[in-house]
Amino acid sequence: MASLTKEIASSSSSSVPFSSTDHPNHYKYEVFLSFRGEDTRHNFIDHFRSALCDKGIETFIDDKLRRGEEIPAALVKAIEESRVSIIVFSPNYASSRWCLDELVKILECRKSKGQEVRSVFYKVDPSDVRHQRGAFGKAFATLDQHKHKDSMEKWKAALTEAANLSGWPFKDGEYEAKFIKKIIGELSTQVVNPSCDLHVTEHPIGIKSFSEEVCKLLRVEENSVHMVGIWGPGGIGKTTIAKAVFNSIRHRFACSCFLAEVRSNSNDLAKLQKGLLVDILGDSTLEVSSVDQGVSFIKTRMRKQKVLIVLDDVNHSSQLQKLVPYPGCFGPGSRVLITTRDKRWLIAHQVDEVYQVKMLKDHQALNLFSLNAFKSNAPPGEYLKLSQRAVRYAQGLPLALIVLGSHLFRRSIEEWEAILDSSRREDPHIEIRDVLKISYDALGADLKGYFLDIACFFKGWHVENAKPRLDACYDLKSVNGIARLQEKALIRIDDDIIWMHDLIEEMGKDTVHQESPDELGERSRLWSEDDVNYVLTNTTGTNKVIGIQVLTSNISLNAKSFSTMKKLKYISIIPIIYYESFWRNIDYLSDELRWLEWPHCPLQCFPADFHAKKLVNLNIHRSSIITHLWEGYKSFPLLTYMNLSGCESDRIVIHQRGETR
Structure with a gap:
């Protein structure tokens, strides 16, 4: 990851400022x-x-x-x-x-x-x-x-x-x-030693206003113990803001500690505890033989200390419980600042305030990008449109602006165009996605599925339209899954619309792409018209495919199109499709299907051996060609919604106990 740091100096109101040439x-x-x-x-x-x-x-x-x-x-x-x-x-x-x-x-x-x-x-x-x-x-x-x-x-x-x-x-x-x-x-x-100030950033665009907002939440003037969280996605500048806050207020505390990279070092909590205790107590000979002993030291030896503690990049509640157990561990006036990608840990630890970091505004983003790409406040005229394109790509995410700008430094216009046109294999794109993917890697299996479904299928959808699809496909209810993804700053709900930063969406889609870079049918989700058309036409789908969504109007189909997709759970073919040379029948549909949405379905009948006992939704409205759903009676105990409007055959019979023929 590109270095974002540079030394800055701080001074207190009671001290004489250092000269600009001081070092x-x-x-x-x-x-x-x-x-x-x-x-x-x-x-x-x-x-x-x-x-x-x-x-x-x-x-x-x-x-x-x-x-x-x-x-x-x-x-x-x-x-x-x-x-x-x-x-x-x-x-x-x-x-x-x-x-x-x-x-x-x-x-x-x-x-x-x-x-x-x-x-x-x-x-x-x-x-x-x-x-x-x-x-x-x-x-x-x-x-x-x-x-x-x-x-x-x-x-x-x-x-x-x-x-x-x-x-x-x-x-x-x-x-x-x-x-x-x-x-x-x-x-x-x-x-005594301003060189102990933490490196913050070479170009602190927006940092001053963000850090001032955090300082207000910390209420440094009050004598109570106060805990505040800084929350947001990877690359948005949480650590940078925390460093700036630390430098600006640490002189008000008898002791201070900035505990960096907690997530990366969480496999050795005793070592983290020792680092915290040594910084606060000033005793380099202190030994912490176990995590329990470390907790005991923290609870007993800091109670009278007015301390400033920053825990950077926390990713689990156990880290908070072992490092800052509760406010009473610290002396009056103490402050604890926590940075994390997951709001849930802040709420669970009962912090007093949570600060959500905002994306940079357009003019700030262009300024930051230009400082890295050109070492000036604005791009040269001939690079202006390309710079604006790069800024749109980054969407106010500082990490993307810094990494991409630095990568484009001293490159020709032709190189700029090639790099901005690439989506997967250029170094800056990979570096940015690797940082964002940390949040995805920390998810459980169902939440990973939720996230990938939203990235591939449901970004920009109304929550009420996406929720039943997610509920059908996962044991975890969407109300919990969506809330968890919000807490992890991977999605946001605005006016009941599921919003996801383009770079996070791109990271999700790339995660699916990396499941099988060369074989489309080995990927878990298919959403682009070309990919769906290729897999269905050539019958290359495998057991890896669990979801297909088509929102465009040109795909091919044959009797064997679904025959190799044994674990397919989700089919949504929404538009009116033109099916070239199709004989009105398919040989197989997965018994794992939970959601089957196929208006204007071209089939005359579903396969006779289709026993989808997990099916929750069946929507084939306006499928005028269908003559009957299947041969004999079928039982679908989980079926909660069926739309057969516009299906004109009198051979479709529906029984109240969930049996159809």
Whole structure:
């Protein structure tokens, strides 16, 4: 599958935005620590530095450079090469001109390079730092004001500016470990390492509005635990939206985890649980020996954590039960976001909201396609009509627009026409269908039959016309089957019409085609005039054929046409057909028939050995040639509908107990 990703950066309302040229590799260190050694070196700073290292955050700490009168060039360089500077204000911080000069340099880099600066107020009040009063002010007053008279105003301004920045106050009586953990959590998700933001997409067409809609459903401001699902067919951008949402709000949470490709890794749920727990708890040594143990850890060790969890590509309820068992597992304000192709799992897990992803609008689709096909916002004039054709083919599905556009990049008009004319063997078509087919592969046998029947026969039909046909052919009632296919985003009902994306329809028909690429009679369903005509004329149908539907008016027929189709369940030959050289009789009809719809039927009589005890519908109205249905009495216990209007023979007799002759 083509890569859809590119790094983006996020920033919080309380942080300074990074410059447009900022890049993770621009900095040597992620954190520069400024502190007064005699106050904090052997307690707070030692613990803080260890916690940063455990989290994998590259940190500069001055252990050996404090010599002479001026800040060494190496220290200045370290400040310039750090992504974030953290100033630890302690009671004696302001008594050191080294610390104050560091502070001035740090604030200069904040202005010139857009670097992040955060303050820790360790056993001092921020207002005392701001106004140089109290114990902090007394330490500042110990400086030789005559010797440093040229720096005093500069230092005072720096202290005031730094104290006004976002920071973390620590008071006597607090637990340092808990305080440090809070800082590490916020640094990790908010300011220290934006390279941890997830890759989203190279061309985020429509993503901003979609992600904003999801954020509204998440209600991040509320303090309750909230679960939201993102639902839609394959290739519509569920994962891309989830990544954008994750990047935009993760700084509001103490811990976060984006668990990718849950479906693909569901054979090892314990591994997924470990990934979730390690990300949230920050303990890389944690071991999960079994799924049950993992569930226990999740239930007991996250209850006080405000977390953001994304489960991407969920395809079964067991994954939700084992990874996010219920809201009470997580601390107040936590959010769980789930992406899936199957709405049923979201409903079963009682999520609070479900967001259905919409197809791109026409102008957005053309924009996205052009960016991939031409690396520009719009197609060149000579390619405009072909581009519009490609966009119509994709019908707003981002995956199709990206894959097809990328495949057509730098190709001639002749190559474009050949690729757009092909329907099965060109690489982009196969790649798109492979993604869409994942949803089909997850269906049970009856649902697969439902889906293929709709793709091949019933797309665009009124639900009430398609339902009795489906009910007749399957044990699963259509009201359930249609609902399940809707939940899996494979079909949609609009104004009582069954709607299916053209690419999903194409995937279904190709699934039937791949049953036997070369032999038409080896396929389960026949719907095109040419294919039906070939199989019936040449008697090449086999036991694989279960459904035939003809909506056009030219087919051939002979006595042996149906003789090799022993498992045929569905026949619908609706138009008035011209039958060339037909002798008004056929030798065989399958006893598996459930639905026989053949108005203007050219037969004089059905085969004598036709014992279709599974027949539900018999419709042969206006079949004026028929003289009798069959020889003798036949019993059809499941027959619920029969239409013989316009059949004029007086030899057709119908008995109330389901017997006809």
